Each structure stands twice: as C-alpha cells, then as structure tokens.
Amino acid sequence: MILYILVVLIPTLAITGWAAWRVKSTYAKWSKVDSGINMDAFDFARRLLDKQGLSHVRIEPTPGTLTDHYDPRGKILRVSTQVADASALSTAGVTTSAPRLSVAAAAVIAHEVGHALQDERKEPMMALRQAIVPAAQFGSGIAPWLIIAGVFLQVTGLAIVGLIGFGAAVLFTFATLPVEIGASGKALAFVNGLGMVGDKQTGARDVLKAAAWTYVAGALTALLTFLYYAWLIFGRRD
Numbered sequence: 001m002i003l004y005i006l007v008v009l010i011p012t013l014a015i016t017g018w019a020a021w022r023v024k025s026t027y028a029k030w031s032k033v034d035s036g037i038n039m040d041a042f043d044f045a046r047r048l049l050d051k052q053g054l055s056h057v058r059i060e061p062t063p064g065t066l067t068d069h070y071d072p073r074g075k076i077l078r079v080s081t082q083v084a085d086a087s088a089l090s091t092a093g094v095t096t097s098a099p100r101l102s103v104a105a106a107a108v109i110a111h112e113v114g115h116a117l118q119d120e121r122k123e124p125m126m127a128l129r130q131a132i133v134p135a136a137q138f139g140s141g142i143a144p145w146l147i148i149a150g151v152f153l154q155v156t157g158l159a160i161v162g163l164i165g166f167g168a169a170v171l172f173t174f175a176t177l178p179v180e181i182g183a184s185g186k187a188l189a190f191v192n193g194l195g196m197v198g199d200k201q202t203g204a205r206d207v208l209k210a211a212a213w214t215y216v217a218g219a220l221t222a223l224l225t226f227l228y229y230a231w232l233i234f235g236r237r238d
C-alpha cells in the first residue's frame with residue numbers, strides 16, 4: 001500500500017495535476033487574445049472543414065469545458081460551448097459587432113479538423129487507435145478488478161488476463177500520442193494559412209502543446225499503474 005502511494009498515486013496526481021493546470025492557464029491566457037479571424041466558432045469550423053474537402057463532416061455544439069472532439073464513427077465535429085462562447089470574445093467592456101474568434105478557440109477547432117482529416121485519409125495510427133478502443137475499454141473498466149481478485153484469491157491466471165486487458169488500455173494511451181501530435185501539426189498549418197502568424201501562432205502552438213502534455217501525462221500514469229499491477233502479480237514473493 002505504501003509502495004502504491006509512493007510509486008503510483010503521488011506521481012500520478014503530480015503529473016496529471018500539473019498538466020491540467022498548464023492547459024487551464026494557457027487556455028485562459030490565449031482565450032483573451034483575438035485571432036484576427038472574423039468568424040464565430042461554427043463558421044470557422046465549417047470553413048476549415050470545407051477547405052480540406054470535408055464538407056460531409058457535420059458540426060454540433062457539445063456542453064462542457066475542453067470537451068471538443070471529433071467523432072470518427074458519426075463524422076461529427078463537436079465544439080464545446082466554452083469554445084463557442086469564447087468566440088464571442090469579450091475584451092473588458094468592448095463589445096464588437098462582428099464575432100471574434102480567440103486564438104485558443106481557433107487552435108482547438110483547427111486541432112479537431114486535423115483529426116477529421118486524419119480519419120478521411122485513414123492514417124494508420126488513427127486506424128490502430130480506433131481498433132484498440134474495445135480492448136482498451138475492457139482494460140480500463142473490468143481488468144483492474146480481475147487483477148485485484150486474482151491477486152487476493154491467488155488465481156494467477158485471472159490476474160494475468162486482467163493484466164493483458166489493462167495492457168491494451170496502456171497501448172491505447174500511447175497510440176494516442178502520435179495521433180494528437182499529428183492533429184496539432186495540421187492545426188498549426190491551417191491557422192497559419194488563415195493569417196494567424198507571429199504572436200498568434202505562438203499562442204496557438206502553446207495551447208496545443210499544453211493539450212498534448214495531458215495525453216503524455218495520461219500515458220505515463222497508465223504505464224506506472226501497469227508496472228505496479230505487474231509487480232503485484234509477479235514481483236511479490238512474501
């Protein structure tokens with residue numbers, strides 16, 4: 001238990017806490033800066049999608065903060081209400097007649113369009129990641145319970161089945177990294193092509209980099225947990 005707290009729990013909380021704080025503060029900073037793109041969030045998403053030949057991809061609002069995502073099964077790009085509202089940039093009492101898109105909102109939307117393009121091009125890492133989804137869901141849901149039950153009941157076979165399942169969940173978090181970084185690379189090219197250069201491009205890069213660190217944190221904590229489970233099953237000889 002002490003080992004779990006020292007080796008898994010504390011590092012996990014530290015890494016994920018740091019990544020979450022970084023995303024929040026970077027997003028807050030750049031959501032106050034005008035991208036110079038004279039569109040609201042939905043028009044901007046539509047424009048980018050159409051430009052990439054993705055006019056079949058639909059756009060929907062979705063509630064929450066940083067919940068923006070692309071759904072490859074439904075071919076839907078979901079824009080969070082936070083990003084959509086932020087597109088109505090409110091700079092201390094100044095109300096503009098035209099909708100203004102913040103640097104942060106533009107970066108997030110462009111990133112999701114990057115995922116839509118990865119899906120359209122059937123990029124191999126995206127396809128691999130999608131293929132692991134069912135195993136990963138099993139791995140992060142039931143597998144830890146199989147491991148714990150197997151260890152306590154001393155049924156090693158059961159614990160190993162659980163460990164393999166959890167391994168799929170770990171693999172998923174690592175397959176996510178190149179997909180996320182690839183989408184951000186595309187996003188930067190998109191916003192650059194729309195005139196977001198200099199400081200604004202730096203801002204977009206900062207927002208996307210901070211978001212990428214949350215996925216790195218997720219992969220690291222999944223790996224730590226996996227190693228701890230493996231030690232529970234194979235390492236303890238008491």
Ligand SMILES: [Zn+2]
Pocket residue numbers: 111115180183
């Ligand atoms: Zn993404």
